[in-house]
């Protein structure tokens with residue numbers, strides 16, 4: 319059996335939507351994108367959804383709202399994708415890495431608070447795997463220190479924290495529709511913010527700083543006139559991508575339910591086993607299960623994480639590692655004082671791999687993964 323790490327869930331609905339976009343003759347940002355933004359807002363209840371071409375662009379535009387200067391610092395977890403740090407560097411600011419919690423892989427609140435200096439301007443909590451960070455504590459600490467809270471919600475459509483949807487507790491939220499994320503538009507992202515002025519500025523900045531969207535220029539109510547108010551970006555999405563997003567949003571509840579079922583089967587198989595350290599979802603959180611982290615108990619197993627991945631691969635199962643800590647990269651290492659400060663991040667990195675979890679996985683495929691994991695563990699027990 320061959321089980322890829324991810325398969326997007328597309329059916330005839332996506333094909334119909336995309337065909338419509340193509341046949342309309344307007345393939346760049348236009349009516350489908352407006353529809354997608356509206357549907358996203360209706361589904362999530364989040365304010366001012368602004369579609370862009372990636373979550374990296376979303377994070378960049380969010381950080382632009384702070385008008386950062388060189389020397390300014392932005393705190394992010396060490397255990398995240400490079401995009402989180404990259405966006406901070408785009409703005410000439412310095413990413414400062416906080417350690418994460420061993421059980422949840424979420425930014426450790428104490429470590430975050432310790433990293434705050436007079437130069438800190440913002441914090442980017444990353445809702446790892448689809449579980450929301452401790453937003454009450456993070457927002458509270460941020461308010462006391464005059465920091466902006468930008469949620470990296472790339473994994474978190476939708477995730478709930480004490481009943482509130484991810485993207486709402488912070489000042490700005492950034493979502494991803496990359497190929498492997500919970501819904502996919504091929505490539506894409508969404509910014510949300512309760513700040514109407516920021517929303518207006520982000521809408522302009524995503525398209526060259528132009529004061530009216532291009533589609534309005536060419537529609538009957540538009541004129542050829544527009545202004546450029548500041549240096550913008552080419553971060554707009556297209557109606558082809560948004561057409562995919564519209565179809566994906568219509569099946570989002572089904573897709574989430576299916577990932578939850580698969581994660582539930584994994585939990586039942588692995589959480590009671592001595593071979594693994596159970597990954598914890600806190601009782602006040604409900605995860606989107608974008609990732610299913612498996613953590614090897616290296617005291618009970620005589621096999622490294624890397625060999626475990628190889629053995630699964632030999633059985634046709636593709637996995638991932640989320641993530642290589644940022645300070646281990648040659649570029650980002652310059653922002654870390656010492657690896658010793660990241661005890662939990664290192665602990666996780668040594669033991670973690672991500673198992674396939676996506677709606678088109680069948681029960682047979684799920685059982686095949688469970689059997690393979692247990693069999694490899696059994697054959698390598700100490």
Ligand SMILES: *Cc1c(COP(=O)(O)O)cnc(C)c1O
Nearest residue numbers: 372373374399401472494495496
């Ligand atoms: C995927 C991802 C991003 C970037 O999303 P893109 O849409 O690919 O730009 C940012 N942060 C995290 C944590 C991610 O997993």
